[in-house]
Amino acid sequence: MAQITLDKLAHSYLPNPKGEADFALKEIDHVWEDGGAYALLGPSGCGKTTLLNIISGLLVPSRGSILFDQDDITHLAPEQRNIAQVFQFPVVYDTMTVAENLAFPLANRHVAKDEIAKRVAEALEMLDLAGKANRKAQNLTADEKQKISLGRGLVRYDVNAILFDEPLTVIDPHMKWQLRTKLKELHRRFGHTMIYVTHDQTEALTFADKVVVMYEGEVVQIGTPEELFDQPAHTFVGYFIGSPGMNVLSCQVAGNKLRLGAREVELGCSYPQLDGRTEVGIRPEFVRLAPAGQGLPITITRVEDIGRFKIVRALLEGQRFDAVLPEGREVPEGASALVDPARINIYQDSHLVRVQAQGGN
Amino acid sequence: MQKTLNNKAWFMVLPVLFIVALNAIVPLMTVVNYSVQDTFGNNLFFFEGTRWFSEVLASERFHDSLLRQFFFTFTILVIEVPLGVGIALTMPRRGFWSSVCLVLMALPLLIPWNVVGAMWNIYALPDIGLLGYGLNWLGIPFDYTQQPVSAWFTVILMDVWHWTSLVVLLAYAGLRSIDDNYYRAAQIDGASRWAVFRYIQLPKMKHVLTIAILLRFMDSFMIYTEPFVLTGGGPGNATTVLSIDLVKAALGEFNLGVAAAMSIIYFLMTLLVCWLFYTLITQGEKK
Numbered sequence: 001m002a003q004i005t006l007d008k009l010a011h012s013y014l015p016n017p018k019g020e021a022d023f024a025l026k027e028i029d030h031v032w033e034d035g036g037a038y039a040l041l042g043p044s045g046c047g048k049t050t051l052l053n054i055i056s057g058l059l060v061p062s063r064g065s066i067l068f069d070q071d072d073i074t075h076l077a078p079e080q081r082n083i084a085q086v087f088q089f090p091v092v093y094d095t096m097t098v099a100e101n102l103a104f105p106l107a108n109r110h111v112a113k114d115e116i117a118k119r120v121a122e123a124l125e126m127l128d129l130a131g132k133a134n135r136k137a138q139n140l141t142a143d144e145k146q147k148i149s150l151g152r153g154l155v156r157y158d159v160n161a162i163l164f165d166e167p168l169t170v171i172d173p174h175m176k177w178q179l180r181t182k183l184k185e186l187h188r189r190f191g192h193t194m195i196y197v198t199h200d201q202t203e204a205l206t207f208a209d210k211v212v213v214m215y216e217g218e219v220v221q222i223g224t225p226e227e228l229f230d231q232p233a234h235t236f237v238g239y240f241i242g243s244p245g246m247n248v249l250s251c252q253v254a255g256n257k258l259r260l261g262a263r264e265v266e267l268g269c270s271y272p273q274l275d276g277r278t279e280v281g282i283r284p285e286f287v288r289l290a291p292a293g294q295g296l297p298i299t300i301t302r303v304e305d306i307g308r309f310k311i312v313r314a315l316l317e318g319q320r321f322d323a324v325l326p327e328g329r330e331v332p333e334g335a336s337a338l339v340d341p342a343r344i345n346i347y348q349d350s351h352l353v354r355v356q357a358q359g360g361n
Numbered sequence: 362m363q364k365t366l367n368n369k370a371w372f373m374v375l376p377v378l379f380i381v382a383l384n385a386i387v388p389l390m391t392v393v394n395y396s397v398q399d400t401f402g403n404n405l406f407f408f409e410g411t412r413w414f415s416e417v418l419a420s421e422r423f424h425d426s427l428l429r430q431f432f433f434t435f436t437i438l439v440i441e442v443p444l445g446v447g448i449a450l451t452m453p454r455r456g457f458w459s460s461v462c463l464v465l466m467a468l469p470l471l472i473p474w475n476v477v478g479a480m481w482n483i484y485a486l487p488d489i490g491l492l493g494y495g496l497n498w499l500g501i502p503f504d505y506t507q508q509p510v511s512a513w514f515t516v517i518l519m520d521v522w523h524w525t526s527l528v529v530l531l532a533y534a535g536l537r538s539i540d541d542n543y544y545r546a547a548q549i550d551g552a553s554r555w556a557v558f559r560y561i562q563l564p565k566m567k568h569v570l571t572i573a574i575l576l577r578f579m580d581s582f583m584i585y586t587e588p589f590v591l592t593g594g595g596p597g598n599a600t601t602v603l604s605i606d607l608v609k610a611a612l613g614e615f616n617l618g619v620a621a622a623m624s625i626i627y628f629l630m631t632l633l634v635c636w637l638f639y640t641l642i643t644q645g646e647k648k
Contacts, residue, residue: 056545056549058545077548078545078548078549079548079549079551083549084549085545085546085549087542087545087546088542089540089542091540091542091543091546093560093561093564094564094565095560095564096560104550104552104556104560105549105550105551108550108551108552108553108556109551149546152546152550
């Protein structure tokens with residue numbers, strides 16, 4: 001187990017990258033704690049797999065270096081990094097039994113026979129595969145195969161990190177939940193550093209202590225699920241996380257006044273002069289609908305009842321604006337929207353303006 | 362789910378049945394006819410029962426050519442399958458050179474059998490052929506028209522040259538279908554090159570190799586043209602394999618009954634070996 005330091009890491013697939021746009025992974029500089037559960041979350045092509053491949057050693061970054069604890073491992077091959085990886089599609093050795101699969105990485109490292117037997121038995125028990133130890137691996141279900149892939153990492157006590165590359169892609173929906181719970185439980189029990197790549201926010205938010213949100217090759221925010229929800233650092237995080245996503249409307253801000261088209265709203269605090277594109281981000285969950293005249297006038301275009309709550313799709317000053325209506329509440333006639341000033345985030349050129357830090361973005 | 366059953370659909374098989382009857386069953390039945398009858402010409406036939414069969418099964422000549430047939434097939438399989446897999450493993454997995462390799466590999470397969478025979482016939486001639494002359498020049502006595510060992514060497518070398526490519530192409534297709542992540546996982550698990558071959562590549566190639574071995578078995582067991590053009594079964598009877606012997610019996614000596622009985626035994630043997638092999642391979646999987 002190790003702390004992972006990404007030191008000014010950047011990668012381009014082109015031999016001579018010219019500008020920012022040529023980089024599949026823009027410069028990142030972070031320290032990931034030993035024993036943490038991290039999720040790399042982002043849409044396809046955001047660079048999360050590139051980052052994972054750099055950590056696993058399949059790719060050498062064009063710039064910067066990567067450290068496990070104090071050791072620079074930037075140029076080491078995957079097998080020298082002492083990591084484990086679970087791939088998108090289950091990788092098992094077809095001709096071997098489940099137990100032989102689990103023993104394989106240890107046998108390759110010349111671990112003593114009785115020690116192998118002990119660890120394999122332990123892993124079989126942990127993964128609830130004890131009853132299938134002598135079955136051929138190729139006839140198992142996809143989720144059992146994924147467990148074997150994970151098991152081949154677990155039997156090695158000293159792995160620096162376990163990497164997951166969208167491991168639940170081919171798993172049946174009802175098994176996803178179980179497997180994720182198992183993963184969480186194993187993480188709590190053994191404290192491996194785990195890095196989990198996914199484009200599914202539910203997976204990321206339930207698995208990880210810290211979620212690393214990536215967008216167009218850039219890490220836009222690293223935070224706990226709570227931080228991502230309450231204070232998205234980037235408008236992308238706002239609408240990628242949460243369902244429905246955050247409302248982002250263009251606006252003007254002057255002092256503690258927010259101007260939305262013809263309307264003005266009082267903000268909880270005063271903002272400095274903002275240049276560039278100014279936007280306001282409001283979570284639909286923090287919008288209260290009231291009868292006309294009490295708040296910002298909105299035009300409701302559609303109401304989607306999804307059982308637990310209703311999603312109200314509307315227009316506010318001509319811009320799309322969603323609100324969440326708790327169960328049992330009716331949509332008011334000629335509605336208007338009330339927004340808690342403390343829950344309003346202001347964005348300058350897509351990045352959150354933090355007033356407490358004064359001038360930081 | 363309720364399935365619709367309509368037995369009239371079986372009529373759809375009729376055209377195929379008709380074609381198969383014309384091109385396989387009817388000719389085969391002619392051979393069966395010959396195998397149980399004798400004739401002295403004038404379209405007069407006498408029923409002979411199993412006489413030809415017992416004659417063939419007891420004849421030393423048949424035993425010898427059968428033995429030569431098995432020797433030939435076994436030898437080329439032992440050489441071509443490992444060699445083909447080995448070549449497939451060294452071929453580039455993608456890019457320009459993989460296409461070049463594929464085209465080069467496919468070339469021998471495009472040459473007609475009798476041309477291959479003629480090519481090697483000339484190539485191996487001890488006086489003017491490059492191979493034959495070269496070997497003699499190196500001090501190795503080589504003359505496939507006189508020495509059985511030289512003849513066998515040439516026949517086997519010719520078959521390896523002609524057909525290893527087929528194994529290569531099939532094995533290569535099998536290798537190409539392996540997802541990169543298998544190699545990555547093996548790398549992470551610290552697997553040696555041998556372990557990667559033994560536990561990833563070989564299992565994934567199993568199906569195509571089954572096909573390759575079956576095809577090569579059948580083809581080599583029925584081989585006729587190439588050795589016929591190359592050695593004509595000689596020197597003496599040294600390279601007379603089953604099919605050459607069969608043609609000698611049928612067309613050379615006009616022993617129709619014997620030849621027909623031989624054909625049927627030959628056919629059943631091929632069928633049996635293929636069936637055995639296929640069942641053995643597929644049985645292992647059901648466990």
